[in-house]
Amino acid sequence: MIYIQLLLSFIQIGLFSFGGGYASLPFIQNQVVTKHHWLTMKEFADIITISQTTPGPIAINAATFVGINVAGIKGAIVATIGCVLPSIIIILFLSILYYKYRGLSFMDGILYGLRPTVIALIAISGFSLLQASVLPNSSNTHILQNLDYVSIVLIVGALYILRKYKTNPIYIMLGAGIIRLGLYFI
Template identity: 45%
Template sequence: MELLFSLLGNFLQVGLFSFGGGYATIPLIQEYIVEGQGWLTYQELTDILTISQMTPGPIAVNTSTFVGTRIAGFPGAVFATVGCVLPGVLMSVALYYFFRKYNGIQGVSDVLAGLRATSVGLIAAAAGSILLIALTGSSELGQGSGIGAATAGVFAGMLFMLRKWKWSPMLVMAVSGGLGALLFGVLGL
């Protein structure tokens, strides 16, 4: 039971401080779950994030559910998900009434502008961590196994397909999965 309440507490913090949406939760989950508690490795978190991207629903909710399941089974999934979602629900209700009452005040707009800028920074930090883990196996610069040619090629190719030819993300994931199975499974690169 202590583990479940620890999951709840950690994900309450993630939900409470994840301004900017789902991707902004990634650095927080990394800090609390991987670095703070040591419940997962960076690679396990990256795998969970990958699966969370491919399943329907918000990435923060999916990630908290998968992390909770990995750590404490179904009860862990429930506690982690409730912890992640509850602060947002309560804040949304409170902010609805606040903004309805103080809609035209300049200070409120200034605070929101600062929060938007912070959200972009959090998302960029999360993207950088995921990119490093995917390419090198470590979230730290200069650590890990180095960038393999096959990994870099798949990354660059799929980025090109997304940006130049506007491939569907589902198609990119399917092709990437197939290439991964071929390159890393069959050919052992």
């Protein structure tokens, strides 16, 4: 039964995720955290972090990690297949249509119209991950007491270094991980 749930959930994610991995994060969060309660929001944020540091698309890596967490290796295979299957079918169909009608301005209009939606999905996902990072215990009414000030400093520092020095994000993630690990042992 869990394999069918994983397959159907990740087919939905793969089917309705337009705009790449970041745009699919709200769909993954809805299925994995909100609907099925397979992961907590903190575990979800951790899986997204791991998915970004490993090679490959975020949605597929997340599907693999969620599947393995929920149902082992078979779960990882089922979730990954569920995530990529709709894309394969849709791309085959769209490539046939695009090749046939590629000269029409109608096609450009559709693709141009999807851009604001993708930006909104990425912004919502970023806000959810930011909230999970700095408010790990958001159920309490005293928000300032629950803020993770170390995470806030790391986020602001990372943004500053990325914007000012154009540093490779891998180095930023590695540095933030080392700082957090060092603070853990203090």
